[in-house]
Amino acid sequence: MLIPRAVLDEIVEGRVDLAFRTWRAPRVRAGTRMRTAVGLVEVLSVEPVGLDTLSEQDALRAGSPSLDSLLSFLTGREGTPYRMEVRHAGADPREQLRRDDALDDAALDELRRRLDRLDAASRHGAWTLRVLTLIADHPATNSAELAPRVGRERLPFKADVRKLKELGLTESLDVGYRLSPRGRAALAALRPGGRPAPPAPEAP
Known part of the structure; x- marks a missing residue:
């Protein structure tokens, strides 16, 4: 409505x-x-x-x-x-979530799991870190310009960005997007060469 x-x-x-x-x-x-x-x-x-x-x-x-x-x-x-x-x-509870960039190992591990699920459900392969990196490199850029850079059509690309927004990682601007403080911290930790993943718990 x-x-x-x-x-x-x-x-x-x-x-x-x-x-x-x-x-x-x-x-x-x-x-x-x-x-x-x-x-x-x-x-x-x-x-x-x-x-x-x-x-x-x-x-x-x-x-x-x-x-x-x-x-x-x-x-x-x-x-x-x-x-x-x-x-x-x-x-909107996402506003507070976007500002929360204090990602401890538990929060980072949960984000990693959720991003992995999005990647696994995708028909076009892993995309989450690529899109986060793209937005970090090209803030305030129209989706019509961003989508072709990752080989996507505009509307499916926008739908993917909305999924990242639900996780508090991106913010919509009048034109385009930017990473939230949480998104910047997550990308720094999760992309190759970032913070290492916490060790998996030992089996009982």
Whole structure:
């Protein structure tokens, strides 16, 4: 569920606490937490709503300039109108993760395992360290320029970078990407010649 940035800012400030959408079936449910540009937005409730029950106050609480504008938005799509209560639920946990560059042996070993799993699941071979190195060498570079450097199409390349972002290793910029502090520490340790892997535990 896309929410305009201006409305997100009002959710953070507490001036907006409702959202309305027309869907064939609900795309979120109570308890859903969405990652947005301002952190997490939580959906507290989801219920169908009759358009004739909506008021100017509902429109204002949803960040719409008027009831007419809200009704026009809801009737311009096929499906059932839904009313959702929403609230700001704090920072995206990935933000704190990206800043955490104190990688001890346990954290480094876990990262190595997760990157190895991504590599093993790939149809185009090991890619994680190559992409991390590429972003380190070419920060703030458009994905359309980066993807051919590793022999990838743009959209699959972007999907791979999102997987690294989930691990707290990359950050999206207005144009392109950069390594997070965690990503820089991980790359320094994991690429050839970096920190050695911790020894495997002995079998009992």
